[in-house]
Amino acid sequence: MTAEPMTSATVPDYGEGTLPDLATSLLASLGVDDAPNPLGLVQARRACLLIVDGLGWELLRAHQAAAPFLSELTNTGRALTAGFPATTVTSLTSLGTGLPPGRHGMLGYQVAVPGRDRLLNGLRWDDQVDPVSWQPAPTIYQRAAAADIAAYRVAARGLEKTGFSLAAMRGATYRPADSLGALVAQASWALAGSDRALVTVYHADLDGTGHVFGSQSEAWSYQLAHVDKLAEQLASSLPSGTALYVTADHGMVDAGPDDRIDVDLVPGLRDGVALLGGEPRARHVYAVPGAASDVLATWQGVLGSRAWVASRDEAIEAGWFGPVDERFVPRIGDVVAAPAGSWALIATKAEPLESSLAGMHGSLTPSDQFVPLLSVTSI
Numbered sequence: 001m002t003a004e005p006m007t008s009a010t011v012p013d014y015g016e017g018t019l020p021d022l023a024t025s026l027l028a029s030l031g032v033d034d035a036p037n038p039l040g041l042v043q044a045r046r047a048c049l050l051i052v053d054g055l056g057w058e059l060l061r062a063h064q065a066a067a068p069f070l071s072e073l074t075n076t077g078r079a080l081t082a083g084f085p086a087t088t089v090t091s092l093t094s095l096g097t098g099l100p101p102g103r104h105g106m107l108g109y110q111v112a113v114p115g116r117d118r119l120l121n122g123l124r125w126d127d128q129v130d131p132v133s134w135q136p137a138p139t140i141y142q143r144a145a146a147a148d149i150a151a152y153r154v155a156a157r158g159l160e161k162t163g164f165s166l167a168a169m170r171g172a173t174y175r176p177a178d179s180l181g182a183l184v185a186q187a188s189w190a191l192a193g194s195d196r197a198l199v200t201v202y203h204a205d206l207d208g209t210g211h212v213f214g215s216q217s218e219a220w221s222y223q224l225a226h227v228d229k230l231a232e233q234l235a236s237s238l239p240s241g242t243a244l245y246v247t248a249d250h251g252m253v254d255a256g257p258d259d260r261i262d263v264d265l266v267p268g269l270r271d272g273v274a275l276l277g278g279e280p281r282a283r284h285v286y287a288v289p290g291a292a293s294d295v296l297a298t299w300q301g302v303l304g305s306r307a308w309v310a311s312r313d314e315a316i317e318a319g320w321f322g323p324v325d326e327r328f329v330p331r332i333g334d335v336v337a338a339p340a341g342s343w344a345l346i347a348t349k350a351e352p353l354e355s356s357l358a359g360m361h362g363s364l365t366p367s368d369q370f371v372p373l374l375s376v377t378s379i
């Protein structure tokens, strides 16, 4: 690891203020025994968690005019760290299980399937990987239901039965909603129909807009205004005895044309590499047998202070993934690379689509890591 950037990496503070801590605190606030409440959430009969994909804390603070409702809530809210990698697959599983990445095993956008010469794309999934075996821990929905708390997910219809959904968020009653208005209506229906309820609402379009246009674009600001209205409508539709929380799975960084390092073109970066996993701002690099130390030396030498580059053991030791279960260790790259600043480790041959995106996320900078925790309570 290079000394300079390591000192300023935003390593998630697991156990104190991360997304898995929010998940267990939510259960605790609803009265689930044995769930810790490190965030000190107030007791409530019903809790609704709005997850806005890609709504970074820093981005929200920088766009107050576009989001007056959410910005007002930041005065009493706080930032959480997402977890590493700061990506949807990992963060939604942290929220879905209350476990840090090293304990739930969903360790990135693309990770190696141990024993097979292939990557698992966590969003697209793979029929040959059983979601429940891959992520065996119970979800917060299952734990809520076991405590006689009605558990609902409200999100787009197409996300209901994916492998990722089964791995990360199984056990909820699903209420499909393909528009902003439908999200509010379905959530308020689920909340009002149960004496005790846990309802999560997920919206993806802000992240999608940021990926294509960048988080500094007009398109992103316009989309944020719709998200602001979504949150405002949800807040005003809460039945009494309900706490609404707003959070996100990660922030975003715009990688300019000069910030892109092409792993497929820069000499040396593919040498000894069997599989290139992760994504441009969080790389798992899987070496061919015997080549791990050479790959580490090359990546550190080529990237210098442009990325935090660690061996698997160093990344675990530094706490990037939280405590790591032994069985999940082989899913982590022999080398893990997290770009500093707005650098991106693109791969134009292997990943032409992902490499073309304007906005990206995953790393250990405040822009990737910090997400809001905002609350509105109608007790």
Ligand SMILES: [Zn+2]
Residues within 6 Å of the ligand: 054, 088, 207, 208, 211, 361
């Ligand atoms: Zn994304």
